[in-house]
Amino acid sequence: MNLTKTEIEQKLEQLAFDRTTPFCYSCYKDAPTGTCKACMSDDLMRCLPVVGVEYGTNWVIKHILQEELTPVNLDEAFEESVRGCYEEQTTAGWMTLDTVSIMKEMDSVSWGCAQSEWESQEAEEGTIISFDAGATYYYASDIETLL
Ligand SMILES: [Zn+2]
Structure with a gap:
């Protein structure tokens, strides 16, 4: 469906x-x-x-x-999608670091903005759906299993 x-x-x-x-x-x-x-x-x-x-x-x-149903864990899902787009590890000087962890730590504001944008986009595409103005989201595919 x-x-x-x-x-x-x-x-x-x-x-x-x-x-x-x-x-x-x-x-x-x-x-x-x-x-x-x-x-x-x-x-x-x-x-x-x-x-x-x-x-x-x-x-x-x-x-x-x-x-x-289980609501979407937006933090986890966004992190997952970022991990799919970038190298898992980033080299800074002699250190090899987890890319997502440094991004979150170094600029949590930018991370938060990107996450909200990602959420609106997912909602617009209909992948995730909220019935309480964005407080809780469910995967459309999960909802469809009930119908
Ligand atoms: Zn009556």
């Missing part, structure tokens, strides 16, 4: 619907048909068994991702 972010969002929403049941909070009952049989309300929450009851599906999606 190679889905766009919008397609992934739609499928996650579908997944959230599939895993939950409509729930009438006033009557405190399931309303599987989408209308509460007791009060006829269709203003229903979603119930995720054992987890909780709340309006909307965002919280359900968040829960599923948290439980079933």
Whole structure:
């Protein structure tokens, strides 16, 4: 699969619907048909068994991702990508040093800027996806295994 972010969002929403049941909070009952049989309300929450009851599906999606996937370790992933682009070791005078370690130590600001740029680029390309404005990222390929 190679889905766009919008397609992934739609499928996650579908997944959230599939895993939950409509729930009438006033009557405190399931309303599987989408209308509460007791009060006829269709203003229903979603119930995720054992987890909780709340309006909307965002919280359900968040829960599923948290439980079933591991967020991207951005520091590690960025470091890995840099290591793939440069010589592993750098010679300075008589010393042979680990390239990434000296880069980070010598100019942590430049390293940080490059990492944020890399993150935005990965997100733009759809390799990594965030549903909380960049606080947590998941690999699109991991999410697709759920769908
Ligand atoms: Zn009701």
